Amino acid sequence: MTALTARSAAFPSHAAGPLPWQATPARFGIYLFLALATAFFLLPIYIMTATALKTMPEIRGGSALLWPASPDLAAWAKAWSSACIGLDCTGIHVGFSNSVKIVVPSVLLAVALGAINGYCLSFWRFRGANAVFAIMLFGIFIPYQIFVFPMIGMSAFLGLYGTLPGVVLVHVVFALPIMTLMFRNYFATLPIEIFKAARVDGAGFWRIFWSVMLPMSMPIVVVAVIWQATASWNDYLLGVVFAGREHLPMTAQLNLLVSAEMGAHEYDVDMAATLQTALVPLLIYFVSGRWFARGIAAGAVKG
Amino acid sequence: MIVSPKIEARGLSVAFKNVAALKGVDLSIAEGEFLVLLGPSGCGKSTLLNAIAGLLDLSAGEVWIGGRNVTWAEPKDRGLAMVFQSYALYPAMDVYGNLAFSLRVAGMKKPEIETRVARAAEMLSLTPLLRRRPSELSGGQRQRVAIGRSLVREVDVFLFDEPLSNLDAQLRAELRVEIKQLHLKLGNTTVYVTHDQVEALSLADRIAVMRGGVIQQLADPDTVYQRPANRFVASFLGSPPMNFVSGELVVDNGLPAFRSGATVMALPYAPASSGTQSGRRVTLGIRPEDVLVGEEAAGCDVRWDASVDLRESLGSETLLWSSLAGARIAIKTSARVAARIGDSLPAGFASNRVSLFDATTEERL
Numbered sequence: 001m002t003a004l005t006a007r008s009a010a011f012p013s014h015a016a017g018p019l020p021w022q023a024t025p026a027r028f029g030i031y032l033f034l035a036l037a038t039a040f041f042l043l044p045i046y047i048m049t050a051t052a053l054k055t056m057p058e059i060r061g062g063s064a065l066l067w068p069a070s071p072d073l074a075a076w077a078k079a080w081s082s083a084c085i086g087l088d089c090t091g092i093h094v095g096f097s098n099s100v101k102i103v104v105p106s107v108l109l110a111v112a113l114g115a116i117n118g119y120c121l122s123f124w125r126f127r128g129a130n131a132v133f134a135i136m137l138f139g140i141f142i143p144y145q146i147f148v149f150p151m152i153g154m155s156a157f158l159g160l161y162g163t164l165p166g167v168v169l170v171h172v173v174f175a176l177p178i179m180t181l182m183f184r185n186y187f188a189t190l191p192i193e194i195f196k197a198a199r200v201d202g203a204g205f206w207r208i209f210w211s212v213m214l215p216m217s218m219p220i221v222v223v224a225v226i227w228q229a230t231a232s233w234n235d236y237l238l239g240v241v242f243a244g245r246e247h248l249p250m251t252a253q254l255n256l257l258v259s260a261e262m263g264a265h266e267y268d269v270d271m272a273a274t275l276q277t278a279l280v281p282l283l284i285y286f287v288s289g290r291w292f293a294r295g296i297a298a299g300a301v302k303g
Numbered sequence: 304m305i306v307s308p309k310i311e312a313r314g315l316s317v318a319f320k321n322v323a324a325l326k327g328v329d330l331s332i333a334e335g336e337f338l339v340l341l342g343p344s345g346c347g348k349s350t351l352l353n354a355i356a357g358l359l360d361l362s363a364g365e366v367w368i369g370g371r372n373v374t375w376a377e378p379k380d381r382g383l384a385m386v387f388q389s390y391a392l393y394p395a396m397d398v399y400g401n402l403a404f405s406l407r408v409a410g411m412k413k414p415e416i417e418t419r420v421a422r423a424a425e426m427l428s429l430t431p432l433l434r435r436r437p438s439e440l441s442g443g444q445r446q447r448v449a450i451g452r453s454l455v456r457e458v459d460v461f462l463f464d465e466p467l468s469n470l471d472a473q474l475r476a477e478l479r480v481e482i483k484q485l486h487l488k489l490g491n492t493t494v495y496v497t498h499d500q501v502e503a504l505s506l507a508d509r510i511a512v513m514r515g516g517v518i519q520q521l522a523d524p525d526t527v528y529q530r531p532a533n534r535f536v537a538s539f540l541g542s543p544p545m546n547f548v549s550g551e552l553v554v555d556n557g558l559p560a561f562r563s564g565a566t567v568m569a570l571p572y573a574p575a576s577s578g579t580q581s582g583r584r585v586t587l588g589i590r591p592e593d594v595l596v597g598e599e600a601a602g603c604d605v606r607w608d609a610s611v612d613l614r615e616s617l618g619s620e621t622l623l624w625s626s627l628a629g630a631r632i633a634i635k636t637s638a639r640v641a642a643r644i645g646d647s648l649p650a651g652f653a654s655n656r657v658s659l660f661d662a663t664t665e666e667r668l
């Protein structure tokens with residue numbers, strides 16, 4: 001006992017020994033590379049933001065890299081509410097609300113159906129379930145441009161061509177394979193015994209889905225929502241083809257705005273409208289990036 | 304009076320992708336009985352339990368519970384509750400929610416749910432934990448909740464699928480006692496799957512030892528341990544398992560005996576049938592604790608001098624490793640026996656403690 005006390009008293013109160021040398025050339029190289037890479041990716045955004053805050057004479061006269069002498073938001077207001085897209089001078093906000101009308105229902109439907117599909121394929125396996133899943137997986141790898149023409153025929157047959165429900169339906173159909181894959185793989189990581197316990201407890205197909213499985217799937221729901229919201233917001237082709245003139249999404253309107261061949265190009269307005277269009281997916285990532293990373297780390301998008 | 308069995312499996316077969324997991328199992332379990340399915344992993348014991356629960360499809364056979372053919376009934380309609388190895392608690396619900404789930408699904412009134420949950424929580428000392436999530440509970444508490452989830456349903460059949468395997472040794476012993484007490488108190492018909500022989504021997508009214516989808520022996524713990532039906536059962540139970548010496552039956556001085564090489568042991572109490580079967584190849588089995596050493600060996604009718612090859616101290620007892628007729632044998636003896644490696648000491652066993660197995664079929668003679 002005494003020996004022990006003596007020894008612990010003699011022991012230094014902090015860990016001793018030389019610290020590793022921290023400012024090595026290799027470390028300096030790593031930070032230099034990271035700084036350059038960051039600058040490379042941030043530069044376009046910087047130029048867009050700067051240009052959107054300039055006036056047209058300033059854009060014509062100066063370097064694209066210069067920060068505006070007196071930043072002003074006139075171009076932002078014009079892009080939003082009074083820029084002319086074709087003959088219609090109401091700005092890009094019409095496209096914004098169209099996009100919201102397309103994205104919200106298509107996200108809700110695609111995620112809900114994907115979750116049910118994945119749940120069914122993981123827990124209520126039926127004869128041929130693997131074949132169904134394989135066919136769905138196959139769907140992910142086929143470029144959807146191939147299906148555009150037959151889809152036009154089908155949506156016309158259903159009387160949905162050029163309507164809001166029509167474009168939502170097309171979005172949902174094309175999203176189903178990846179949504180199903182995400183949910184199936186996530187459910188495959190959950191212990192099957194929980195499902196068995198719920199069955200012994202008397203719960204049926206929907207009860208188990210709602211009360212047991214869905215509350216356990218929040219990580220993958222977040223990932224799926226972000227994925228589908230970003231994908232359908234950024235979509236251009238399906239919007240142009242299926243939405244019809246009255247429901248063109250923001251991306252399609254933006255294209256009409258910046259590629260107009262009539263009159264002088266107002267680069268400040270173009271840039272402002274582009275930033276406004278890109279803002280939604282950017283915000284989604286800023287707000288939910290943490291959950292997205294967590295969901296992926298939780299094995300959400302394996303395979 | 305004929306008591307009809309509570310649970311009955313008739314010719315149960317289950318196959319997974321053409322691999323047979325259960326091969327025509329017949330089993331009948333009496334009302335209030337505690338039956339343990341014991342076997343190594345992959346022997347089909349969990350498959351049999353899941354088949355009784357209705358959680359997998361049978362390829363042949365019938366399941367009867369309470370006099371009703373429930374072969375095609377949903378798990379919830381079979382009047383049973385089940386406890387799983389991984390606890391299988393619903394992680395998004397608190398303890399109360401977990402306990403109440405089955406009652407809510409059944410559409411029970413709220414006051415009745417509260418009464419039943421309170422009763423089960425009281426019985427398992429879960430009352431202070433009702434508002435906690437499963438992630439905030441220890442392993443032992445989680446398994447208590449899982450047991451509680453079965454209690455609230457107030458059904459008369461309990462199925463346990465290796466409920467204690469994920470717990471550390473001390474908790475396992477505690478919960479084992481609790482499960483035993485619950486069974487004594489409630490008297491539910493219980494089927495309990497385990498690969499742990501201590502659990503099996505201590506809990507069971509009867510043990511069904513399984514291998515390769517077939518029940519090898521179905522009997523009370525003493526019989527399974529003392530009179531194993533075949534060599535597999537003999538070697539699966541006991542720690543260390545039964546000692547085996549291979550040899551043949553002979554007649555020595557007009558008495559039945561066992562011969563292995565130059566060693567001949569008279570077995571006057573050996574199974575009567577063996578004496579007439581001179582020359583039959585057999586395996587002799589003797590439990591390590593049935594081999595006595597020192598002065599105790601004097602009273603044995605089979606005796607020899609054993610040299611100690613290895614000594615293992617287990618605290619309350621001591622294991623001596625020696626050899627008999629070329630076979631390595633374990634001797635379980637009192638910790639007080641002072642034997643060192645290299646010592647030679649008298650050893651022996653009573654011939655009526657011996658099990659004899661046919662060398663080819665491995666069945667008990």
